[in-house]
Amino acid sequence: MSTYVGEFLQRVSGLSLLAILALAPRPADAVELFGGIGTTGLEIGVGERVGPNTGLRLSGEFLDLSRDFERNGASYDTKLKFSTLAVYGDYFLGDRFRLTAGAQFGTRKASGNAVASNGTITINGVTYPAAGESVDAEAKFPSTTPYLGIGWGHAQTGQGLSFYVDAGVLVGKADAKITPSAGLLAAAGQANIDAEQRNLQESVDKLKLFPAVKFGIGYKF
Template identity: 65%
Template structure:
């Protein structure tokens, strides 16, 4: 989806009055970034980028190991305001899918739900934290400013604002043993933990080329 939206955005920019366009690519905490940009005024710039991240990580919680995956597929839309040289402030949004998901595997043959341990042989609990499909971005950065054609470096430091919604999905055996009330309480506990992350940090480094 992000790649399709980026293609549309590139088409829209291409029909604007002829300018020296910029293409860029980099890596960061939002994943691989590939995009296009244009200066739309003396101190203003507009950029769009497709951003992809697929990262696996394990963590321990309540006697279980969660084999998780962080997966982003987003379109970034950014407006830059240049303060001095290449230094700028940036505001924009990320549009698309951003989520963390995984399955719980019992560490000692049991899984703890709402403070009580239950046998977990052959059972599992899936967890998912899904971020808003549209989330604002604010930050500072350097780059995307060169007046002449050629290659340049860029860097961004900011935050994507928005809390995730958490969901637990137990297998039938765990649901029967723990009961819907305990599952709901455990999901509320997970949501409380997820709510502590009110913003996702965005750090990006890359290279641009202006035609």
Template identity: 75%
Template sequence: MYIMSTSVLKRKAGVALASFALFGAALVTETAQAVELFGGIGTTGLEIGLGSRIGSNTGLRMDAEFLDYSRSFDRNGASYDTKLKFSTLGVYGDYFLGSSFRFTAGALIGQRKASGNGVATNGTITINGTTYPAAGESVDAEARFPSFAPYLGIGFGHAQISKGLSFYFDAGVAIGKADAKITASPGLVAAAGQPNIDAEQRNLQESVDKLKFFPAVKFGLGYTF
């Protein structure tokens, strides 16, 4: 599991806290409704946020979401150590049907990427359908999602009807395709040729292009003041 440095964590926490302070001040200024502080976990990582009703059927929320996840897999003769890393702000508008069920629209703003470093498992790596000697060689792959991704979803909670503790659940999708990139070590480029490296990158991009929607499923607790 990749661990962010203390300075990076402090900087990101500072930005999130400053954003929440401004957002909270705006909520207090614009509405007399109660304000909810919430936190949870899901496919977009850990989140902490603020929200409030701004009308009889509408609400506004903002959160900070952080995900740092690692796993390994094998592909084309290489073993990849991969990382999925999110560091985003989410801004959402809710439309309530009844007291708790809602439709949600918004956006994720910030960094979302998947990266991996691959090394040969049996002294060879397959590039564009052909196997090449690759002892001591490596290949890096990265898929970077758009820094602005529209979000659509449904959920329960964040109603801010009365003070106290409450549960929330969200299910939706962040919309946007990632850009893929492959970087091979010089020896592997010499063995396979840059045209084959480029063709392998196109193959990866075609696979990534199928992931037009990133699923966002979250749940957690909120406290309304």
């Protein structure tokens, strides 16, 4: 079961910070508002060029996906949810190409619920009678996650619309946890539940690098 839940690994009050930054006094030609979409969800933010080759950005990034499916006699209900505030620093190597480093702060987690649909469910490689029984699983990433990447855009070289793209990784290992229903716990035993959780954690450990690919448009004032 851990294999299937592991496949799906990988909104915020920080929007008020974005509004503060956007409304604070600045040179009339310094601020860019932008929005886009990508593997970290919907992005909305504000950026500023703070030096000849450097820029600073704040963004809120939100993702809420779910999927239901049947596999190996179990019904799966899975969810992937991100709700983060991100801070990025840009270093421009040319007019638009840049290196980016930063971090995301907030919640990133994947969760799933498996319910036996044919009267059995498999725990730690062993199949148990489990009509109506279920098991919950969750993988939660660190609340602070470093980011490294490259990108194009956010250069704010002229007033008007512009395009941007980012490609990078979020670095951080999630903690996994499974919680069986009482009947399944009694049938499988705590030792098998613990072994299944270790299996899930091993699957989650392979996802230390989460791909963050985004594209969108910005408007410079």
